[in-house]
Structures are given as C-alpha cells and as structure tokens.
Amino acid sequence: TRSTRPQRLLKAVQKNATRGDPQSVISAIDHFCRHSEWAMNIGDEKGTILDSVVNELNPEKVLELGTYCGYSTVRIARLLPPGARLITLEFNGDYAAIARQVITWAGLEDRVQLVEGASEDWIPRMKEHFGIETFDLVFLDHWKDRYLPDTKLMEDCGLLRKGTVLLADNVICPGVPDYLQYVRNSLSYKSCYFKSHLEYTKAEDGLEKSVFLG
Ligand SMILES: Cc1ccc(Cc2cc(O)c(O)c(C(=O)NC/C=C/[C@H]3O[C@@H](n4cnc5c(N)ncnc54)[C@H](O)[C@@H]3O)c2)cc1
Ligand SMILES: [Mg+2]
Secondary structure (H helix, E strand, C coil): CCCCHHHHHHHHHHHHCCCCCHHHHHHHHHHHHHHCCCCCCCHHHHHHHHHHHHHHHCCCEEEEECCCCCHHHHHHHCCCCCCCEEEEEECCHHHHHHHHHHHHHCCCCCCEEEEECCHHHHHHHHHHHHCCCCEEEEEECCCHHHHHHHHHHHHHCCCEEEEEEEEECCHHHHHCHHHHHHHHHCCCEEEEEEEEECCCCCCEEEEEEEEECC
16 A cells, blocks of 8 residues: 555655754755655744754753654754653654654654653653653644643643743644633733744744743
8 A cells, every 4th residue: 555644754764864863854854845745844944943942941851742753853852962851742653653763763762752642641641650740841733722721731730830831833824723812811821923934835834932930
C-alpha cells in the first residue's frame, strides 16, 4: 500500500540530513515541506520565534502537546542544555513511531521523552510518573479544541508556576478563539501575539506567548 506523508517525510530526513545534526534535520523537513509535500510542522518562519522564546527562557522542564513528526521537538530540544528535559505527548501511534526516528536521527533522544498517549490522560500524571513539579515552558500544537481544556487542566494539576510560559501555535490559522479569549482576558496571564505566517504559505498565522502570573 502507498506510504504515508509522515513516512515520506522521515525518508527525506534519512536521505538528506546528517545523523546527530539537528539543524540538518530541520532543514531537510523544511525543504521537503516547501518543495515536495506540505505538512503541519511549525516551519522555519514561526520556528525562529519558537527558538527565540526557548533561548530567552533557557528552560529545564518543557512540555510539548502534539508531537506529530517531531519537527518542533527537535527545534526545542537542540537548544536545551544536556540536563534539561522535554516531554512530548502524541496519541497517534503511527506519528509517534515516525517522530521517535526523527528525534533519534537528530541525536536528541537523551533529552526527549516521547509519551504515546493523550494529553488529558497524561497531564494529571506528570508529578507521580515523571517527578515533574512544574514546567518552565509548554508548547501547544495539538488539536486546537484541546488548547483551552488542557491549559485549565495544567492549572488544576499545579503544573504552572509564576513565570511559566505557554507558547501556542496557530492562534489565527486554524485559530483557537476560546483559548485566545481566555489567556488575553484572564488576570492570571500576561499574553502577547507574535504575528507570522502559516508554515510554508503566505497566509497569516501567529504564536501567542502567555506568562502565567500565579
Ligand atoms: C482550516 C485549516 C486546516 C489546517 C491548517 C493547517 C494546520 C497548521 C498547523 O500548524 C497545525 O498545527 C494544524 C493542526 O491541525 N494541528 C493539530 C495537530 C495534531 C497533532 O497532535 C496530536 N494530538 C492531537 N490531540 C492530541 C492529544 N489530546 N494528545 C496527544 N496528541 C494529540 C495528533 O495526533 C497530531 O499529531 C493544522 C490550517 C487551516
Ligand atoms: Mg501547528
């Protein structure tokens, strides 16, 4: 049977990227998405905004919701100091299998813990299962109707501390109106919008950075 797009994306990484070189993995995926097949990775333009937020924070504990093929996982993990940890949640087994290989090709498997499961099931287990008290950075890029409920769940589970940053992809396209309204109007967040474009296109999109105030 015909291969899937994530399988073809992985093949492009294995063909064009150098093992152990995260930047070459990022470039190989961006080239594949620009010249062969579009895929819903954050991409190079919004990716540089993600990079700047990670570099500014220097986070020890990072949570990513929605791994997909691991593109943003690699972007974030390549900037983390060796002691830091990135936990990424992905409930589609096929995508998780591809992402594991992309992350390993980049040589970042020792900083990344890919958990195959749903965010709503695993957010409540972060403390007892991973020994995580609070996160320094959360990157939201999963189904858009999950951003708000999962944010409230993280609050209820005590996973956010004063200064924790939530960075949300696609706040314009596909859009997350209920999440935006919440973080922009809640007294518990200081929120700002980074205008950009939908990956590999000219359509407007952007990232919302929201600092939890406790
Ligand atoms: C109209 C329109 C359509 C599409 C686009 C283009 C566009 C551009 C983008 O950057 C996008 O991020 C998206 C988008 O839909 N992303 C959804 C991404 C999900 C991934 O996360 C996984 N997942 C979903 N819910 C959960 C969950 N609870 N627990 C664990 N994993 C979950 C899935 O298994 C996928 O691996 C779409 C733009 C406009
Ligand atoms: Mg996205």
